[in-house]
Amino acid sequence: IAEMKRVPYHIQRDVLDELGVDQVAEKSDFKISAKEKFREAVRCTGPRFKSCFLSFVPLLTWLPRYPFRENAIGDLISGISVGIMHLPQGMAYALLAAVPPVFGLYSSFYPILIYFIFGTSKHISVGTYAVMSVMIGSVTERLAPDSDFMIPGNDTNSTSLDIVSRDAERVKIAATVTFLSGIFQLLLGLVRFGFVVTYLSEPLVRAYTTAAAIHVIVSQLKYSFGINPQRYSGPLSLIYTIIEDCALLGQTNIGTLVVSIVTIIGLVAAKELSALAARKIPIPIPVELITIIIATVVSWQMDLKTEYGVEVVGKIPSGLQAPVAPAVSLLGSMVGDAFALAVVGYGIAISLGRIFALKYAYKVDSNQELIALGLSNSIGGLFNCFAISCSMSRSMVQVSTGGKSQVAGAISALVILVILLKIGELFEELPKAVLAAIIYVNLQGMMKQFGDIRSLWRTNKVDMVVWVMTLILTVLFNPDMGLAASIAFSILTVVFRTQLPKYSILGQVPGTDIYKPVEDYNQVKEIPGIMIFHSSATLYFANAEMYIDALYEKTGVDVAKLLSHKKKLEAKRLRKEKKAAKKAKKEAKKRAKEAVKAAEDVGAVEVGPDPDTDTTLPQAIILDLSPVNFLDTVGVKTLRNIYKDYGEAGVQVYFCGCQRGVVESMENGDFFNEKVTKSILFSSVHDAVLYCQQGNSEEVIQGTHL
């Protein structure tokens, strides 16, 4: 159909020039530079303030157009369902954060209202989240350990724990770290750095949440067994905690253990039943709510607290609290934790938000999400909330019960408000072991992620290694340090992956212009005299030496051979030149034709292979550089050395498939000069092969001519 012309790169360049095809100055229109991001952020000030303000407060855009008739009922039902879920989850996750349960309810109220105003995802249910809560817990327990709040007891030897002042301090710490993480998210959003989340690859996030779930479970064991282990922090604290727990098993409170076992069995059974019933009933059964109601009633009637020593939730104050300023003096000691919270919270929320956005065909603005979460957390922090993200289970319920917009979230917040103002105090007799049981059962999904190992083993072994390493690092070094270590490791795998490339010699698929590795296909034929070398990876400092070694090995030469070959050629040429000079002198009077022949002989020796030596060098080597993404100085130097070494041994080297950036790096690296021009560059392997063959056949034709 189209005329098929094969033009080597340099000829094509000429054609382009003739056609008036000028190279356009580089437009870096898609490079997202930090500068542009800054400008974009700054652009808000000025005449476009209004539209920018509207995009900053999405509520103003979508609420006036809210399709009341279509969405209202779905959002109402969904909001109430989610609100009911918030109650047990908020209280349970407050245990994880090591603050009194009522603060979990605050965290299920303020941040959600703020996200309602600023958020862009219509379907995610923001609020308390197990992973975030356990991270908060590690901060609060580190900065306010039990040992700081021991007060001397009545007799001189015994001490007792001042729970009230300890909890007050922990609430302050949790609120402060939440505030700081919100500020981080806000800042990241304002400088449009939403893309940092790309470092959280899927295997990493899944392994990380699984590891965090393990931390969660270990931290809750004490409530299930009713024991009081010492608090450990820093690396390996999980291991120490488990050892301590095992040592204290003898002190298990039987009442608490019975409550735990009964609740877990009951919850699992009820969940299975409700899954079966889901087909018949449109609204999910609030299993957890029913559980805590029953548990509270039972605990109150049987007086579990005094009769059996079961630890209960305790005082739940009614009403809301006035905002308090964050504890500035503590900020310095929690910067790392706050940053980890900011990244993890955002990472979870945005990935879930994207899933729903894709499903229901709308767009989630990653930077606006950062701002919304940042405001939720920073303002929430002022109201003694702990850091929030979004929960998979609640979001699923929100969507399945007909939630169609952020209004559902707002309604769920109102449900929590009602509970806070009126009903909260009813749950004071609820055993903490019941909340722990709810946490365990909620973590089922994360535990199922262990199956990833098997599926990744089959699909991608490197990603499996990332998964396993993330799990190990996060379990051993705790969620904050573990996250940093895991990200570092997953970035390193990129280097590993390009460091052990597959080197191959390409051959022609007979009768086509397709070149494939000869070791992969039996009938692919190498072109005689031409060696086409291909590496599967970019050429850069970490694999440059391997590249040369592989090239030497595949072409069957080593440097010494190459250089001895070169020296022999040199000597031979000198001899021939002498001979030719003598001949020319002698036969000076003969025809000019003779002299030309002698000179051509000399030329032929330079290029052709040497029949005397034992080396069987190819006439030309073609390096397929199409997989090269970039060239660093080591890469340019390597190519230069290859070109020079083989060139001196009489082997011409051609490069093909170079991207523009690669050619630019070669230009800047002074690869080209008067001797080495761009004529050694070709667009494709076949172009280069044809050029080589043409050159040879011309030589042959000339040879037969004379």
Add this chain to the structure above:
Amino acid sequence: IAEMKRVPYHIQRDVLDELGVDQVAEKSDFKISAKEKFREAVRCTGPRFKSCFLSFVPLLTWLPRYPFRENAIGDLISGISVGIMHLPQGMAYALLAAVPPVFGLYSSFYPILIYFIFGTSKHISVGTYAVMSVMIGSVTERLAPDSDFMIPGNDTNSTSLDIVSRDAERVKIAATVTFLSGIFQLLLGLVRFGFVVTYLSEPLVRAYTTAAAIHVIVSQLKYSFGINPQRYSGPLSLIYTIIEDCALLGQTNIGTLVVSIVTIIGLVAAKELSALAARKIPIPIPVELITIIIATVVSWQMDLKTEYGVEVVGKIPSGLQAPVAPAVSLLGSMVGDAFALAVVGYGIAISLGRIFALKYAYKVDSNQELIALGLSNSIGGLFNCFAISCSMSRSMVQVSTGGKSQVAGAISALVILVILLKIGELFEELPKAVLAAIIYVNLQGMMKQFGDIRSLWRTNKVDMVVWVMTLILTVLFNPDMGLAASIAFSILTVVFRTQLPKYSILGQVPGTDIYKPVEDYNQVKEIPGIMIFHSSATLYFANAEMYIDALYEKTGVDVAKLLSHKKKLEAKRLRKEKKAAKKAKKEAKKRAKEAVKAAEDVGAVEVGPDPDTDTTLPQAIILDLSPVNFLDTVGVKTLRNIYKDYGEAGVQVYFCGCQRGVVESMENGDFFNEKVTKSILFSSVHDAVLYCQQGNSEEVIQGTHL
């Protein structure tokens, strides 16, 4: 010449099958696995023991064949010249290592003899090296600071320094860390891990040596000014030392300063003169030797020590010392330093060795070099030597004076032996300021490396950033930590480089099968209805999102549009299907031809663009994946999403230029199924374009037919 057939990937597969071209099972013949390395190392035991032993002791191979007549005189002259250089350098670098000068002479003797036996490079001059010495110095001064050796003076308030026991301790520390670094090198060599040096890219090594030179200079200032600053260790110690030095400038010893200035001026002048004279005299003038002889005589005659308070070298014991066992108790506190010494020493030696090997056409075995250096250092450590590597300046002299083999090194060692036994004590009056001056002048070359910044700015900006960062990190965090940080940073740049790729739409160079970015060339034409998308980098987790965003932007669609398009298409298809069904029912008795037409209409709607919508989607999108080195699970998922999203909107997506590893990753990642077959893979862009166009023209032909 060759028949040019364009075969899409799947057709070609069929052709290959017909030809009996079976895919060969993967041969990983070039993958250097750790297992193989281990096997190779183990292979020594067994019947091939003898040849393996010979390769372990290269001396046994080359010495019997030593061409006495040709090499002996050159090696002798060169050996003596280098031996003479060893004397001042050894003593000066001992100052850097913070041990008495005589240990610099030991270090110029034992290790060199051992390298003579085990080394494979014929031209490098192993021995003391400034960078290694300053690294040793940081260990000795950290573990044996002056403050540990204060003894009460005669009156109660004053204390004086117990130099003898301090130096004894420092010698022990230096010898132990040297021994340990030798063991590390030996182990690395035995497990064939010589390739670790590939992480030391050229910009990194040059910046690192420059930064080390700055450390060297700062550490020697005290000798030039005759002051006694406090010793700092850890990060930023260089800054603290400079501040301390400046504060102490008032206490400068005028005599010492005069000696320093005179020596530096004299040395620089003499070096310039000898460079000028080099054309006439074949052997280089031993400027440094003459300097220390003159300085010693002057110091002795003028009694600089007592008259002017100039610090001199002091006691130089004659003869050799018996070996001592390393201080095992210290090993734990110096593992990091020893490892850094092992890597740096090897890195410097191998890069210099390779330069000479390339120039004189022989091979340097990187693993044997590791073993040779490891034995030199570990045995040297037993004889109180400090760690050695090889020096550029001495190697240059060795080669230029006619050195042709390791024999020159052995002779230089003998020269040092003579000095140690007989002449050494003559230099006891040599001022330390003179040695410091020799060090400064020797570092000229490293300081000239600052010019790299300019040349790298021009050639490769990322490498310039690596250079500058390595310098800053090494200056601030000292040579040991700085090395680790620099390597980590240079590995990170690989990720940065693939994280901001250039995305472009390819167009056809008119009349050829070459496709180039349309923004680079004016006359390159996009194929109507076909969008060819190209990314300059591998597709993986860190840029997968950018890839999708860029694709959407370049193709001018966003997800919402795409999905609304899809919904409209769906609705339309349903309508049409209904219509067609009605029609078919009505005209069931008519010719079958009619029914076919209706069905085809339905099909056409699925593939063709929708005239009603405002979106102008292309008919087909071709993704050029040739720069993709590998695919992780995120990459496979991204491709799957692209295929699915566009497919649902009626746009067919084709992939071309996939490497075999990429196709395997797609296979393992369950990309292909009954619906999505490998027929969407093409070998080249042109194949895919032809296939698309063929499909269209067939449609057109069919259309006109009816």
